[in-house]
Amino acid sequence: MDVFSVLTMIGGLALFLYGMHVMGDGLAKTSGGRLEGILEKFTSKTSLAVLLGAAVTAVIQSSSATTVMVVGFVNSGIMKLNQAVGIIMGANIGTTVTSWILSLAGIESDNIFMKMLKPSSFAPVFAIIGVSMMLFAKSTKKKDIGTILAGFAILMTGMDTMSKALAPLAEVPEFTGLFTMFKNPVLGVIAGALLTALIQSSSASVGILQALCLTGSITYASAIPIIMGQNIGTCVTALISGIGATKNAKRAALVHFYFNLIGTVIFMAVFYFLNIFIDFNFLDDAAGAAGIAVVHSIFNIAATLCLMPFRKGLVSLAMLTIRDDEVQAEENVVALLDERFLEQPAFAVAQARKTAIQMAKASQDALFKAIDLRHKYDEAGAENVMELENLVDRYEDEIGTYLMKINNAELAQEDSQDVTMILHCIGDFERISDHAVNIMETVREVTKKEEHFSDKARAELDVYEAALREIVSMTYNVFAGEDTELATHVEPLEEVIDNINEEVKKKHVKRLRKGKCTIGLGFILSDLTTNYERVADHCSNIAACLIQTKDDALETHEYIDNLKENDAIRFNREYKEYRKKYKLP
Numbered sequence: 001m002d003v004f005s006v007l008t009m010i011g012g013l014a015l016f017l018y019g020m021h022v023m024g025d026g027l028a029k030t031s032g033g034r035l036e037g038i039l040e041k042f043t044s045k046t047s048l049a050v051l052l053g054a055a056v057t058a059v060i061q062s063s064s065a066t067t068v069m070v071v072g073f074v075n076s077g078i079m080k081l082n083q084a085v086g087i088i089m090g091a092n093i094g095t096t097v098t099s100w101i102l103s104l105a106g107i108e109s110d111n112i113f114m115k116m117l118k119p120s121s122f123a124p125v126f127a128i129i130g131v132s133m134m135l136f137a138k139s140t141k142k143k144d145i146g147t148i149l150a151g152f153a154i155l156m157t158g159m160d161t162m163s164k165a166l167a168p169l170a171e172v173p174e175f176t177g178l179f180t181m182f183k184n185p186v187l188g189v190i191a192g193a194l195l196t197a198l199i200q201s202s203s204a205s206v207g208i209l210q211a212l213c214l215t216g217s218i219t220y221a222s223a224i225p226i227i228m229g230q231n232i233g234t235c236v237t238a239l240i241s242g243i244g245a246t247k248n249a250k251r252a253a254l255v256h257f258y259f260n261l262i263g264t265v266i267f268m269a270v271f272y273f274l275n276i277f278i279d280f281n282f283l284d285d286a287a288g289a290a291g292i293a294v295v296h297s298i299f300n301i302a303a304t305l306c307l308m309p310f311r312k313g314l315v316s317l318a319m320l321t322i323r324d325d326e327v328q329a330e331e332n333v334v335a336l337l338d339e340r341f342l343e344q345p346a347f348a349v350a351q352a353r354k355t356a357i358q359m360a361k362a363s364q365d366a367l368f369k370a371i372d373l374r375h376k377y378d379e380a381g382a383e384n385v386m387e388l389e390n391l392v393d394r395y396e397d398e399i400g401t402y403l404m405k406i407n408n409a410e411l412a413q414e415d416s417q418d419v420t421m422i423l424h425c426i427g428d429f430e431r432i433s434d435h436a437v438n439i440m441e442t443v444r445e446v447t448k449k450e451e452h453f454s455d456k457a458r459a460e461l462d463v464y465e466a467a468l469r470e471i472v473s474m475t476y477n478v479f480a481g482e483d484t485e486l487a488t489h490v491e492p493l494e495e496v497i498d499n500i501n502e503e504v505k506k507k508h509v510k511r512l513r514k515g516k517c518t519i520g521l522g523f524i525l526s527d528l529t530t531n532y533e534r535v536a537d538h539c540s541n542i543a544a545c546l547i548q549t550k551d552d553a554l555e556t557h558e559y560i561d562n563l564k565e566n567d568a569i570r571f572n573r574e575y576k577e578y579r580k581k582y583k584l585p
Helices: 003-031 034-041 046-060 063-076 081-094 096-106 112-116 119-136 140-171 173-183 185-199 202-213 220-233 235-241 247-278 289-321 339-343 345-375 379-407 413-449 455-481 490-513 519-550 556-566 568-581
Strands: none
Touching: 003 140, 003 202, 046 063, 046 081, 046 289, 063 081, 063 202, 063 235, 063 247, 063 339, 081 096, 081 247, 081 289, 096 202, 096 289, 119 140, 140 202, 185 202, 185 220, 185 247, 202 220, 202 289, 220 235, 220 247, 220 289, 235 247, 247 289, 339 345, 339 379, 345 379, 345 413, 345 455, 379 413, 413 519, 455 490, 455 519, 490 519, 490 568
């Protein structure tokens, strides 16, 4: 084997690993975070969790990615530790799908249909279709599907190239002799674990083993311990992701490690004990790519069936390893923004959106509590408004930082639009909470001075506040539900609030001229109404942003003008209905 053969082998390996990365990335984009969302919700039964873990891993082609996601779920408090066990077990089964796909490289037949299953036959077809879709398709979904096909073609081409480059090694005694040492189970397990830990993918390391098997120089006696080690080595990714996480998240990573370690020990002990009495003759046979897939599947399915009844024991073992401190950590209000989710950008965007909805709720609560203080002021309520405003500020900082990190990833168009929309909206929600504080401080001033609005002024403010509550509640529902239809109802009400604002000021001037109100109370009234009117403006911005983002346009004033012109009949009808509903006394 000369230097060029070595370069060809390394180049094939590079293509193989890159193809696996591209295909997995395309699959993750196509799922749009939905698969991870399913994992998040449907884990109440262990059997269901195992099936879901296997299905999701089979689709995204990485047990490491699934397990890291689970560590993130546990770290965020989305999922309990005992719920995570089933998914982790299922992930090990799901990852065997890759080895079955890669086993196609070992097909040897003159039958035309069997030949079409060989990577060398269909990979070029997949490459042509995939690249064509990536270059010419207008739909983002079609481009992502093209990425999957192209990635799969690259992966299989790399596998084929690597196999052909390794073929001459079958005649090299030193190479074949190298694998006889792996007949020692302990050495084989260590070798498999180290290789997988190095490249952080059991699917990739199994693929490399399958490519080596195509030389005919690796026996089952050597391959089986290596496969066992590969299952242990894949735990490294999850263990690394657990660094700096909560104790339960670290325990989830340890459950993954203990499951594979205990499963390997049991499988090896039973297998070699039976070999003493039964004498498995196939151990000296040359292992094939399909044989590797069979062993890989049998081990992971058997380990799951064996250890599933003892899942609570795995949790207890992890908890014994990492014990609880007496002092409980402070609750993390932005726990959903776990950096582990950044590996799956679509899901990270979904988590950012959930956190932004929490921020919107806190902003709404701050405003409503501030309005309530005008009717019955107490210092505890005022402090609560300040606490909510500080919480909203923290939300804005954390969400903004997280979204900037997501932006560094390659996002699907829909996810990119969501990031833009969230970034625009969180600024408006933060300003609403600021106005809540301004309202609270104004009410505090009135209370300290022991001044009182006239009955008519109070009645006008009651109507104004009722309209404000409706527009803020509507805006929250628009944002939380991404309801573009409901969003169109915000602008007519905002126009009515603008008119209410002007009318309240005019009525105050009339009372001032008649001596029924003081200049001091006039300033206070102006502070309140100005804050009310600006809150409504921010609601209009949020509704407009949501609609424009879906239409891929971001000019607020242009949107409002178009709404009034293109749908004037509906706009005027709703405007009149709101005017009637919120008519000042």
